[in-house]
Amino acid sequence: MGDYPKPGDHIFADRGTYDHHGIYVGEAEVTDPSSGKTRKLKHAVIHFGGNNSNIKGKASDAPCRKCFNKHGDPGVTLTCLKCFHKGDTFYKYRYDVSFITFNTTRNGSCTTASCDEPDVVIKRAYAFLHNQNFGDYDFFFNNCEHFATACKTGKARCNQGAAGFGVAGAIVYKAARRLLW
Ligand SMILES: [Zn+2]
Secondary structure, X not given: XXXXXXXXXXXXXXXXXXXXXXXXXXXXXXXXXXXXXXXXXXXXXXXXXXXXXXXXXXXXXOOOOOOOOOOOOOOEEEEEHHHHHOOOOEEEOEOOOOHHHHHHOXXXXXXXXXXXXXXXXXXXXXXXXHHOOOOOOEOOOEOHHHHHHHHHHOOXXXXXXXXXXXXXXXXXXXXXXXXXX
């Protein structure tokens, strides 16, 4: 682990059978719900959990002492980087890749679509967070990858559920996967 992502980057963490996606927003302010005091987070991520099974940890777990995330919180949340990746390896999702790259890279790690400027991306992520208007979580039609791509491009996309299951696909994408940091 060397550098941190850049604010506005779409990142995803490898959770084994699926990936969890989010938008890295850099420094952010969080409020302690018990005292009402605000605190600065150095490395914050806005992501779409939707349901408890999508976030490691149980709803009964104590809130994170850094970002006050309660782990089982549904909807769009802002958490520290650690609550996002939970110790799993995480990667940068790539935009504007060629069709050849897209077709030879593991599903759900890149797209041929272009993304918008980081400040636009961050604004969209915060708007979803404040308005909680991303809708209900659905593994195939409204998941965390849709959320992150919607922030990046203004349009939800997903490659994660479409293909890549099964042994053949798994071998190909294990080999093609590259560690970005
Ligand atoms: Zn946290």
